[in-house]
Structures are given as C-alpha cells and as structure tokens.
Amino acid sequence: MLPGDAMYFESKSVRACWLALFLLFVLVISENGFCQPSATQIMEQVYHRDDGDDSKAVSEMILEDKNGDRRIRELIVYTKDFPGDVIKSLTRFTSPADIAGTGFLNWDNKDKQDDQFLYLPALKRVRRIVTTQKHLRFVNSDFTYEDMERREVDRDTHQLLGTTQYKDLDCYLIRSIPKEMTNTQYGYFKSWIAKNLNIIVKTEFYDKNQDHYKTYTALALKKIDHIWTITHALLEDHKRNHKTILKLKGIEYNINLSDSYFTKNFLGSY
Amino acid sequence: MIRKRDAGCCLAFLLFYFCFPQECLAINVVEKIEFKETEQAFLTIVCSEKVSDYTSFYLKDPSRFVVDVKDARLSERIGRRISLNHLDMISIRTGDHKEYARVVLDLKGATKPDLMVHQEENVICVAETPCNEAHNGILLLGDSNEIILEDREGPIPEEKGTHGESERKVKLEGDLEVKYSGDISEDDQLENLHDARSLFTSTIKYLLSPQNFIKAGIRVRYIEEWDNSRYSFTKVTLGEAYLNLVQGDFYASCGNQIVRWGSTDEISPIDVINPEDLTELFINRRAERKLPAPMVRLGWLNEIMNIEVIYLPVFLDSDVEYFDSDWSLFPHFPDRIAEVSPAAIGSVMKEIRLEEKKVGRKLENGEGGVRLTKSLSNLDIGFSFFYGWEDIPQPTPRTESGKSIMQILFGPQQAGQIFSKLTAPLTSNDLILDLEYNRFSLYGLDFATTWRDLAIRGELAYFKERHFLRTRDLSIVSEEVFQGVIGVDYNISDDWYVNCLYSYERIFSDEDLIGTERSNENLIGSVIWDIKKDQFTFGLYSFYSLTDKSFYLNPSFVWDMGDHLRWEIGANLIWSGCGAALFPYKDNDNIYVELNFCF
Known part of the structure; x- marks a missing residue:
C-alpha cells in the first residue's frame, strides 16, 4: 500500500x-x-489557608476507651509562623494534676527534619525527642506525632475522587498517597474538604495494609476573628476501639505572641 | 470514503477543541468586575453564563482575598489590575488559570475585613457581613458563623477568649507520697526491718502572665525506720519559691528553685547546682532527689547562642545521714563497732561524733556558674562552668589520735588492732570528726541529638579539683577528675521504652583513695512497659558497676487509679561484694508499696 x-x-x-x-x-x-481545581491545588489551598500569624488556644482533650471510661485533659497550644516557612508550636497540659506542666515544643521546619522537645515536670529537664518515630502516640491519645505535624502538600500524591456532600457541606473528596521514601505510618488517606472553607472536615486513615484504622471528624466549626476554626473534633482508632475528642474552649488569633514562647526555656519553666 | 474522511475531520476538530488552551475550554466568561465602595455588596463579578461553582478564601503574606470562578475565563475587556482608593483595600487583580478565572482583592497590611461571597445565577457578589442572601456551601448556614456538623458531645462550653481553666491566675498544686518498705530478710541484728517514708510538697503559683509567675511552696519530709535500731527524721523546709520573669529575649528567676544543667539522666556530672535528698541514697531517681536552693538565674536568648548565669549566695548541703539509718553513709557505725569489738572499745566508739563545719554565709562563699547553649540542626550542645561546694563533706580528725578513729570508721574490722596501738586514753576531742566542705570547679560539655530512631545524650565533665581521702594517711587530697557519660533512649513501640546509660570516670591520682577506684565504669538500664495505657505500667531499673561488680535492681509495678491517685509496688534488690560501693547496703533488700496522691 x-x-x-x-x-x-x-x-x-x-x-x-x-x-x-x-x-x-x-x-x-x-x-x-x-x-475543577486539581487535587494538589485544593490541598495547597488547605495548606495555605489563613490560620492567623499566631494563636493561643485552650482545649479539652478527652480520651475514651472501649468501655466508655474517660480521662479529660486540658491544654494550651501556642502557635506562630516564623520566617522561612517554619511553624512553631508549644503545647502545655494544665490539668489534671498528674500531667499538669507536661509540655511539647515542635519546630515544624521546611525541607528538613522537625525538631521536637518534651518537658516532664518530674524530670525538670527539657528533652530532645526523636522525630522519626512518627507512629508513636502523643501522650496516649489517638493522635500520633505524625498527626501533630502540619503535613506538607508535596509529601503525598493527591487524587481528586470527586465532589460530595458531607453534613450539608459541599466537599471535595481527595485521596492522598504518601510518596515513596516518605516516613509515614499511613498507606493512604481520604480527606473531605469543605469547598468554600478549605478545611478538612473528615479524614479516613488507612494503614499500609490498606485497612481503615482511624477516622478524624470535625464535629463543629466556628468563624473566630474571621478565621474558620474547628471547635470540636473526634479521632477514632478503630483497631484499639479508642477515641480522642478535642473541644476548643477558646482561641485568640494574631495576638503578636513573643518568639520566647517557642523556646526550650519557656518549655522548661513551669 | 469521503464520509469517513469527514468523520475523521470532525473528530479531529473535537480533538483540537478539547486540546486547545484552557481559555477556549471555559464556556463562561467574566464580563464585568465592578467595585462600589459605598455599597454593602461592593464587588460584583458578572459572568456571561450561570456560575457552576466558585471558591473564595483568604491568603496571607501579603494579605489578600481570592475568588476563583470555576470554568470561567476573563473577558479581554477586563483589566489585569485596578487600583483602589480604599481604607482597607489596595487593588483588584485578575488572572486566568487553567480551570478558573481568579479575582484577587489585595488588602492593606494584616487587615482582614469580614467578607462573604454570594452567587446568584451569573453574578457573584462580595459583601461585608452581615448578609442573609442565598449562597453556596457554608454560607447557606446564614450569618451565625458557626456550623455544627454532628452534636455528639453536647454543647461546647462557651468561653470568651482563652480564659478558661488553664488561665487561672492562682493555682494550688501538691503531691503526697507515702511509702512503706519491709526488708525481705533479717540479715543483721542492727538493721531496721521496716521503713516508712513520706514526702509532702505543695506549691501556690500566681500567674502574672503565661511566662511570668510567682511560686511559693513547702516541703515536708518524714522518715521512720523501726525494729532493731529506731531512726526517725522530720524536716520542714521551703519548697520551690521564686519569681520568674521573661521580657523579650531576657529571662530571670530569683528565689528557692531547682535548676538542672546537662542532658543525661541518672549519672549527670554537670547537674551539680542543687543539693540532693540522699536520705535513701540512690533508691530514688536523681530528679526526685533534687532539693530547691536559693539562687538568681539570668538568661539571654539570642541568635548566636543562649547565655545563662546563676549565682547561689548561700550554700545548702544535701540531706544525708551518717550513722543512724539503714541508708546512712556508715550504717549504724557506732553500734556495729560495739558489736564486733571488745566491750571497752565498743563503749568508747559509741561516743564518736561528726560535726559539720558549716560554710559561712559570706558573699565569697557563694556558688555560681555560666552556661552557653546552642542548637545546630538536630544537635543541642551546651558548655557549662560551675564553681561551687561539694555536696558531701570529707571528715577530718581534730587530733592526732582522731586519725585512728577515722581509720576505724573506714575499716571497722581493724578496730581492735588500732586500739591496741593507742598509747594514751582517748579524749572527747579525739572522738569528734569535723566534716569539711570543699570547693570544686567544673567545666562541662553536654549534647543531645537524634540519630534514626534513637535519642542520644552525653556529657563530658572535667573537675579541676575534687576531694578524696588518701588511704595511706587519711588526709584530704584534691585531684583532677574526668567523667564521661553517654545515654540512649529508644521507644520500641507505643508501649515499650528503653533507656541505657554508660559512664566512665577517671581520677588523675597516683594515690590509693578511700571508697573509690581511680577509674570507674557504670552501666544503667531501664525498661518501661505500658501494660495498659494510663493504667498499668511495669518498670525495671538497674545499675551495674563494671568496676566493683555491684548490682542494683528495682522492678516496679504501677497502678494508675485516675488523675490523682497512683499505687506502686516494687522491690529494691542489691548484690555486692566486700569493698564495693554498695556493700554497706547489701542487706537492705526490700519490698515496698507506695501511694502517691497529687492535686
């Protein structure tokens, strides 16, 4: 031919x-x-959502075991954005008595390993702790150290599964798969992102065997100082049959917190 | 064939259409953007078709409000930047993106007007609150600014700002420990088989601000040992009581406080600032033994390094027993001598007395130090210098014959032989040994880092002078000492934690010294197993001297009964050969139960 x-x-x-x-x-x-915007763009918008330059929040952390027995802890969290895309936060437990004073300082660094420090009043010393063991639970809650980090968008590959309604909210449903070489306990996770808020209102966490083992749910949101804030959230560990409930009792944004709140010195002075 | 060719052309056209740049894909066109400062809905975006979807959000650095109109492109007639003469807003910028047209409202400084976006058919309005018009997503919920997605927990306590429980100005905290120990066996006629100890500490803290506070506390220690030779001890002292101030990069604290330098745990040669409660010697962990001392601490946090200076105007010695307790430095010494020696010697030795020569309260008798710390990547390093007094004093005889008494103190088995050499009867002065405190200076380097899943901490300390008793003449000698410690932490899982520590000490002396070798090596290990989180914990702590082979083991089981009450059951087990550091305590093996109540 x-x-x-x-x-x-x-x-x-x-x-x-x-x-x-x-x-x-x-x-x-x-x-x-x-x-529609791509999944990565949506996650970028979530990541860059305005959450204030700094904040101080008082919360209640309720730990509930499979028998429904509860332990209630109260904590203050100070957060501040620093130059170089570094976010520093200090968490201090204030009650009950057996944990009061315990503090956790996190320097969320851009492009390098985070720095984390723990203060136990009984030791009267600030300890640098390992940041590679992200799967460990934070003060016996269902939050792991990995969950405490602000997750950078490029750590995962994002896939938009579609749009959906979640409790009257129009949401994007996105599946995020950690990239190879990422130090993570997760196989993947699915996130429901409220469209006009750029807030994750639900996340299902799947382990490396693809088993669904944790669910994070925002139960209430409130606009405080022009910023949509999750005021009530629940994290359920389906394997352990254990729950962690976070209730925000109060928050203040953009209060010009001094840099000295995010030092080992302040962590160790209680 | 022609038809097929036409079909191919059509499809090629469709293909061309779909592959064309995005602007051509969007069928909606933003035709007009209006800004009317005086109206509530001050920004209006008018499209050619009904808007399928949009998103709006704030971004910062610089502060701006963004509206993305989905599936839309900008009309060529719309400018890319419109400057505004507005109190809070600088300009409106526009831009075409792959899947949306973007309208950006540049805001002045950190200004963040409360903006809401509404969409009606082909029009999007940006308005200042309040507004009750129909709109998308969350805004459908009206102007309540609150969304309850699921009411699982009942109403959230309404509190303004962050002034909740955590912000209480005055806090009262306290801790009561009550412990009973019973010896496993009666190995000695002098040892006490029962031991009750309690410690009560309470502090009132007044918060001036989160960083600035005043603390005032009390500490009460009570000990009772009974059975063969009764011993009791009560001490009420000021607990932590100090003022803590932070101003910018500077901090200061003044008063009775505990300051710990260095980074390692149980063996920490740099952690020498505060005296210790040694009434049970090594049984309690180092952090628990620390006693507050009056001092002034000043610090400056700067870009290069952190600098801290401390000054202790008054020297406070450690709480230590010399004779009477099972945990004394010389347990039941006079009675023990009386037991093993002829009656005449025994009755004389019962008169032996130790008298502390207190360090005078003068300016030059103060203690002080400076510490520089720096964080480099994931490495924290600290350099410390401290000039102070040794916590344990050295005995010195008042008279020449008193030297013989000292010889008996450190070698009771030779009592008879030493007595036989005495040429004159002992006077009361011969039986008094003075306890002298000695100065030391320390130069220390410590670090903490992480490597893979391990947290590693270490200390190197050089003591320019530390004081020992020389074996040959029982005189005090000052020697240089080097000490190095390295420790590792590892969390095997959420429920298992392991800590190991190795220490090496070298005394630069040519002499034989009493109570220590010239080089000492020790290993410390601890394992914690959370059998049930927040409820049952098993712990195993061990100390092993590689030098004299003595061994201490402390298994314990903790039952956490809620937020305030905790029970601990455990054992203190000691193995030691003759002459080893732990030898005087080898018969103190016990089982204990401890109740801890905190509020």
Missing part, C-alpha cells in the same frame, strides 16, 4: 477516527480535571 493509494488513505482516516475517538473518550472521562 502506497501513499495516494485509496486503501492507504482510507486506512489513515479510520485510524485518525479511532485516535480522535480515543482521545475524546479520555478527555470526557477526565472532564473533572478541566472543570
């Missing part, structure tokens, strides 16, 4: 048709990709 030959020409146009149909099909099924 030579060029100019009728059969050749016919064959070429048929192939062009099939190719065009195939591409059209691909385009149609990926229609969402054209009409």
